[in-house]
Amino acid sequence: MKFGIVLKLFLLTTTLCLLITGSIYIGQTIFFKQYYANQKVNELKSSIKSFKKQYLKSNGDVQTIQQLEQDFYRAQNTWITTLDHNGNMKTANDFYVEIKIENKQPNQLLTIPLYHFLKEDDLLKDTPPMSKGDIVDVRTIDKNNISIPFYLYVVQRNSYWINQSMWKNIDNSFQVDNEPYVIKEKLDLYTKYNEGIHQLTGTVQNVRIPDRNDVSSIIYSNSLFMDRINEFQTNLFMDKQNQYETFKTLDYEQNGIKYKLFIDPIKDENGETNYIFSMASLQPVDEAVRMVKDYFVYMIAFVLLLTILASIYYSIKIAKPLLRINDTTRKIAHLDFSERIEYHSKDEIGDLSQNINLLSNTLHSHITQLQQDIEKEKQLENTRKEFISGVSHELKTPLSIMKSCISILKDGVASHKKDYYFEAMEKEVDKMDLLIVDMLELAKYESGTYKMKMEPFFIDKIIDHVCNQLSLEIEKKELTVHKDLATIEVFANQHRIEQVITNYITNAIRYTPVHENIYISTTIEDDQVKVCVENKGTHIPNDQLDKVWERFYRGDTSRQRSEGSTGLGLAISKNILELHGAQYGVVNTSDGVLFYFTLNKNS
Numbered sequence: 070m071k072f073g074i075v076l077k078l079f080l081l082t083t084t085l086c087l088l089i090t091g092s093i094y095i096g097q098t099i100f101f102k103q104y105y106a107n108q109k110v111n112e113l114k115s116s117i118k119s120f121k122k123q124y125l126k127s128n129g130d131v132q133t134i135q136q137l138e139q140d141f142y143r144a145q146n147t148w149i150t151t152l153d154h155n156g157n158m159k160t161a162n163d164f165y166v167e168i169k170i171e172n173k174q175p176n177q178l179l180t181i182p183l184y185h186f187l188k189e190d191d192l193l194k195d196t197p198p199m200s201k202g203d204i205v206d207v208r209t210i211d212k213n214n215i216s217i218p219f220y221l222y223v224v225q226r227n228s229y230w231i232n233q234s235m236w237k238n239i240d241n242s243f244q245v246d247n248e249p250y251v252i253k254e255k256l257d258l259y260t261k262y263n264e265g266i267h268q269l270t271g272t273v274q275n276v277r278i279p280d281r282n283d284v285s286s287i288i289y290s291n292s293l294f295m296d297r298i299n300e301f302q303t304n305l306f307m308d309k310q311n312q313y314e315t316f317k318t319l320d321y322e323q324n325g326i327k328y329k330l331f332i333d334p335i336k337d338e339n340g341e342t343n344y345i346f347s348m349a350s351l352q353p354v355d356e357a358v359r360m361v362k363d364y365f366v367y368m369i370a371f372v373l374l375l376t377i378l379a380s381i382y383y384s385i386k387i388a389k390p391l392l393r394i395n396d397t398t399r400k401i402a403h404l405d406f407s408e409r410i411e412y413h414s415k416d417e418i419g420d421l422s423q424n425i426n427l428l429s430n431t432l433h434s435h436i437t438q439l440q441q442d443i444e445k446e447k448q449l450e451n452t453r454k455e456f457i458s459g460v461s462h463e464l465k466t467p468l469s470i471m472k473s474c475i476s477i478l479k480d481g482v483a484s485h486k487k488d489y490y491f492e493a494m495e496k497e498v499d500k501m502d503l504l505i506v507d508m509l510e511l512a513k514y515e516s517g518t519y520k521m522k523m524e525p526f527f528i529d530k531i532i533d534h535v536c537n538q539l540s541l542e543i544e545k546k547e548l549t550v551h552k553d554l555a556t557i558e559v560f561a562n563q564h565r566i567e568q569v570i571t572n573y574i575t576n577a578i579r580y581t582p583v584h585e586n587i588y589i590s591t592t593i594e595d596d597q598v599k600v601c602v603e604n605k606g607t608h609i610p611n612d613q614l615d616k617v618w619e620r621f622y623r624g625d626t627s628r629q630r631s632e633g634s635t636g637l638g639l640a641i642s643k644n645i646l647e648l649h650g651a652q653y654g655v656v657n658t659s660d661g662v663l664f665y666f667t668l669n670k671n672s
Contacts, residue, residue: 079380149347156302163279168271186230207269234299327351406433467497525671526563529554553590560671565645572638577604603663618643
């Protein structure tokens with residue numbers, strides 16, 4: 070089964086486009102996600118290092134640190150904060166409660182960050198969760214001389230809050246119930262039997278809760294980020310191997326969304342270890358991948374449309390010229406050089422078209438030359454055959470006459486006419502000599518190898534010269550020659566044109582009756598000079614006019630050889646005139662026959 074080039078290009082383009090599209094799709098849905106995550110992590114690591122440098126320059130100034138955190142969020146769309154060695158936010162100076170402890174070191178003030186306990190819903194309430202003077206029950210867990218509150222209960226309001234990250238590390242079986250007394254009973258049991266858990270009672274002395282419109286409150290409203298801070302504090306509190314001594318990058322996932330946590334330990338001016346804590350969401354790349362999957366439906370449709378347009382382009386710009394080249398080369402293979410490829414683009418196809426045209430011209434030229442050479446060879450062969458045939462035919466009669474004369478002389482019959490027979494043989498020899506000269510000359514012209522040497526001369530002088538040479542023959546028949554000649558210079562071969570004029574006038578003398586007239590004239594027609602020779606006498610039959618130029622043609626068969634004609638004069642004249650590219654011909658006039666030819670004027 071033969072496939073056209075357009076179909077092949079269409080299939081190739083379609084396969085290529087779909088392959089590229091498929092590669093892009095696989096890359097964006099599989100590898101791009103990981104690439105994006107790596108790039109995001111590297112970029113955030115670099116930004117955190119820059120943040121770290123600015124943080125060290127702040128010398129612990131809270132406002133400066135808050136401004137750095139806000140600038141980081143705007144630039145990276147990523148939450149960041151700084152934590153002290155216990156995992157508390159260093160910039161949370163607007164979100165805490167001060168409690169005066171009564172049952173442990175009286176008059177001791179305990180400051181508790183509220184972001185470990187209060188959630189976004191608590192901040193949005195119209196009434197504050199606690200106020201000055203409220204009696205509170207606080208439960209703490211102590212370890213390594215560190216005391217971390219994990220339970221707050223406001224007696225007057227009968228409401229409580231738990232740092233669940235801390236509590237889950239105490240007892241994974243603990244479940245949060247809605248009844249405060251149930252929680253209190255459980256905590257009493259844990260406090261009784263666990264020396265690390267302590268119960269404190271005190272009075273609220275001061276409460277700071279950020280306004281919901283404050284910029285600083287935005288970080289507290291991000292419950293997911295706050296939960297991660299609480300979880301980090303718990304892990305830090307429970308850490309036995311001090312696993313956060315170096316920069317850490319952790320993975321976290323919630324509700325199908327992946328996050329990256331960055332923890333960078335840093336020494337403060339007191340030599341204590343603080344932490345830069347940051348959390349970045351990878352949700353944008355997931356959304357981008359989902360959008361890519363939907364987008365590629367349209368992309369594939371666009372690729373198919375692009376493939377069709379590309380195939381049309383291939384058909385017009387590539388396939389069509391190639392098909393045209395194929396048709397042309399097929400014709401060239403069959404020696405048809407008439408068609409040319411009209412494609413002139415400046416590319417390889419354009420070069421190929423021009424080269425094929427050049428090849429066609431070259432082949433056509435060489436084949437034409439070869440055909441001409443073959444034709445010339447055929448002409449030479451025909452000329453040789455005709456020469457041999459003509460000579461054989463024309464020499465047959467004189468040889469027969471000479472043979473008869475020799476026989477008579479040899480036998481001694483009519484010896485008194487010996488001189489007559491010798492004279493007869495001499496005339497036949499002269500005729501044979503003239504015939505051979507004419508035959509050789511005609512063969513030379515018909516061979517196609519003879520080149521005429523052109524020169525300027527006056528045609529009227531040549532005509533006068535010929536008439537003078539033939540004056541005896543003219544006087545013998547008592548003919549009158551009328552000449553109407555203009556002094557005109559022509560450009561031709563003088564000797565050969567003289568030969569043509571001699572043949573024309575000799576032919577006119579031969580066929581003009583006694584006491585009749587011959588008219589010779591020259592006329593100018595544009596850049597041509599027309600020479601006419603008209604004789605009075607018998608017309609040539611119309612069906613014989615074209616045959617007078619053939620060899621051995623004689624208009625008067627009764628005269629044939631008696632006038633000494635070889636029958637080759639007009640055939641020789643025809644070849645001479647054709648070598649000049651001249652027009653010639655013969656026509657019957659009212660009372661005779663007119664021969665003519667034309668020559669170029671000398672410019």
